[in-house]
Amino acid sequence: MQSVDAHLEQCLAALMPPAPHALPLLEAAGCVLAEDVESPLDIPLFDNSSMDGYAVRLADLGTLPVVLPVDGDLPAGASAASALAPGTAVRIMTGAPVPAGAEAIVPVEWTDPGVDHVVVHRAPTPGQYVRLRGDDVSAGQVVLRAGARLTSSQVALLASVGRDRVRVHPRPRVVVLPSGDELVPPGKPLGPGQIHDSNGYGLVAAARSAGAEAEHGGIVTDSAPAVLEALRSAAARADLLITSGGVSAGAYDVVKEVLSGLGTVSFQKVGMQPGMPQGFGTVDGTPIFTLPGNPVSSLVSFELFVRPALQVLSGGVPRRRVVTARAAGAWSSPAGKRQFTRGVLSADGAHGYSVTPVGGPGSHLLASLASADCLAVVPEDVTSVELGDELECYLLEGSDV
């Protein structure tokens, strides 16, 4: 039996992100940057006011209150073409360029607030409420480095320095192929012995949540030629294939039969619960994960192996969101297997977090997975978790922690 870590390492080592390309800025959000971005501009590009008020020379504010003639308006977007004449004020709005000669801004709240003349009741300190050119970013400064996964504030930063396109690693294209003669799409009536395909939908949603462009490639029936045809046609349009089902020891485990015949996919038992039967390899050069069919096994396998793989394929590094929590119950775990227990985290004032197991270990208990916000990791050498034991917990999509 292979360890979880060894299986993950083998899968990740075989992956290569597709070549970077330039994308319009909004399409690049969430992608990994493939270039260092230098700002061609100082940001702010000009000294500007951080308050609605009056631009003044400090020498003009002798004994307060002082009355100054108002020599026009400077709204945001105006150009401060002429210098502030001594003995006058200019009405200025937040973001408007500060005219040459002005040394500070008097906020409107410290005035009467006049239009032709203004009565100033309080004096600002030198430079007060003036945002200086280059205060945030200097021209020539690298504002973002290759490898950053673009967050919304980073997209805003790129826009602020004038970039409308950036080179990023493309989102991996994923095709999900659930297999099994018993499967019927949701929305269609079920015949005897049939069930709805939940894995196909869950895996597409999971891949999208990991930033991939994922499609449901249709249910594949348990016939070897149909499986091969579906795999080959999906491989031609994908950076990664995911199948579910058909990989254990049954007489109709056709995915395993067909892929074993190709010789480019290896199947092994991985020491984990759920998700023991795993396969990884390539179909016509496209990497493929063959995940076990049980619904919980399928989605837990995605979290453990496919999500990190998508992080690598999208040009990033594998990263997990993990917290340590104390067990709020006691349960057993199989010897020699790493158990991923569905759990719900709660803030626990004294100790950080506590984790309550939900649903039991059955791999068909999808509702309990859907109510969990973490997978509590029980190491291979632990067969019983006791109340208060500390466990690492992998945060699941949607976790508020």
Ligand SMILES: Nc1nc2c(c(=O)[nH]1)N[C@H]1C(S)=C(S)[C@@H](COP(=O)(O)OP(=O)(O)OC[C@H]3O[C@@H](n4cnc5c(N)ncnc54)[C@H](O)[C@@H]3O)O[C@H]1N2
């Ligand atoms: N004799 C053995 N039997 C089984 C073993 C074993 O080692 N020896 N392993 C068990 C474990 S653990 C798992 S996990 C499953 C994996 O089986 P498969 O990957 O071959 O999956 P299937 O047999 O096709 O299906 C298993 C189960 O999941 C349901 N299923 C499949 N696809 C979907 C789908 N798209 N949506 C919803 N549910 C799905 C399917 O109907 C079965 O109930 O094997 C155990 N057996």
Ligand code: MOO
């Ligand atoms: O390993 Mo299976 O995935 O436990 O049900």
